[in-house]
Amino acid sequence: MKKTLLLFIVLGLFTACDDTTLDDQKDYTAVLENTVNNVIIRTYKDLDDKTATLVAALTALENNRTIAALEVARSAWREARRPWEQSEGFLFGPVDQQGIDPSIDSWPVNEVDLNAVLASPNTLTKSYIDGLEGTLKGFHTIEFLLFGTSGNKAISDFNNRQFEYLRACAESLKGATAQLYHAWQPAGENFGQTVREAGKNGNTVYLSQKSALQEFIDGLITITDEVANGKINDPLTNADVTLEESRFSANSKADFADNIRSVSHIYNGGLNNVAAGISLSDLVKTRDAALDAKIKQQIAEAIAAIEAIPGSFTTAIFQQKSAVQLAQTKVRDLQLTLEAALKPLFDTF
Numbered sequence: 001m002k003k004t005l006l007l008f009i010v011l012g013l014f015t016a017c018d019d020t021t022l023d024d025q026k027d028y029t030a031v032l033e034n035t036v037n038n039v040i041i042r043t044y045k046d047l048d049d050k051t052a053t054l055v056a057a058l059t060a061l062e063n064n065r066t067i068a069a070l071e072v073a074r075s076a077w078r079e080a081r082r083p084w085e086q087s088e089g090f091l092f093g094p095v096d097q098q099g100i101d102p103s104i105d106s107w108p109v110n111e112v113d114l115n116a117v118l119a120s121p122n123t124l125t126k127s128y129i130d131g132l133e134g135t136l137k138g139f140h141t142i143e144f145l146l147f148g149t150s151g152n153k154a155i156s157d158f159n160n161r162q163f164e165y166l167r168a169c170a171e172s173l174k175g176a177t178a179q180l181y182h183a184w185q186p187a188g189e190n191f192g193q194t195v196r197e198a199g200k201n202g203n204t205v206y207l208s209q210k211s212a213l214q215e216f217i218d219g220l221i222t223i224t225d226e227v228a229n230g231k232i233n234d235p236l237t238n239a240d241v242t243l244e245e246s247r248f249s250a251n252s253k254a255d256f257a258d259n260i261r262s263v264s265h266i267y268n269g270g271l272n273n274v275a276a277g278i279s280l281s282d283l284v285k286t287r288d289a290a291l292d293a294k295i296k297q298q299i300a301e302a303i304a305a306i307e308a309i310p311g312s313f314t315t316a317i318f319q320q321k322s323a324v325q326l327a328q329t330k331v332r333d334l335q336l337t338l339e340a341a342l343k344p345l346f347d348t349f
Helices: 003-015 029-063 067-085 101-105 111-119 126-130 139-147 160-184 191-196 209-238 252-268 280-287 289-307 313-319 321-347
Strands: none
Touching (some): 029 191, 101 160, 111 139, 126 160, 139 160, 252 280, 252 313, 252 321, 280 289
């Protein structure tokens, strides 16, 4: 069914009823299906595909230890990082229930134990890395070994064990992203169907469609809070770069912007500003068009302010504090709107 027809049906439902009659018995299937199919599952597939590319790049680096291969591997790390950060607006379901998150994104790296493993005689394989603590695997362990503490690690700074660890660690990461994608997709465990069929008989996770929509909203609030009051605030207010996530790769600003893009994707019902179907935005627009416009504007302003921070985030917390503070304010403004206006609005649905 085309989006325009679905939108007509949804708008018809709202215009046919007085606001006070809206309740959780309305049919929001189109929103749930679009969000699951065209945002969540597509993002996890992109993450899994790009992690496969990272494995290939680190395998190539192990076999061909050149500056060119190193730069390809670093670029592959950044590309794989992007869909993960763009998934942080919906960290619910299998990523949480199956404990997948720590295998992908534990931080900070346990450098002491990592060095002990590297110095050990243990054979570095995917299954061995799979059995380690989260702080010894995933994106940030790969980042630490690939970029070095100052972000300028040279080929001559690597040893054989580090190349082996990087390849095995990437294979372990790929296993985690494949597990996550499998958990959501129809050909796998199909958690997506649990969300799409929220409110139907036998669904013990989401007893109503409204509860699934509220899960979406809570995810957006959680990530804006984390960006504003954790990821940006902690290193800024403590003037401590060790509190900055993704500092080895100088990827922090990209992380923050992609976190806010995850808000945009869920809210607007599609990736990269391309709506694929009926969205939360369409629902809000029928009830409060001004609020819908405000949320979209605040999303855009938050991303723009983050990306406008001069230089790296590491240097900016000392030399460009006003720009960092402006970005923090823009994210907090968005967080406040989601908490104080969007969530209460959906509570009335």
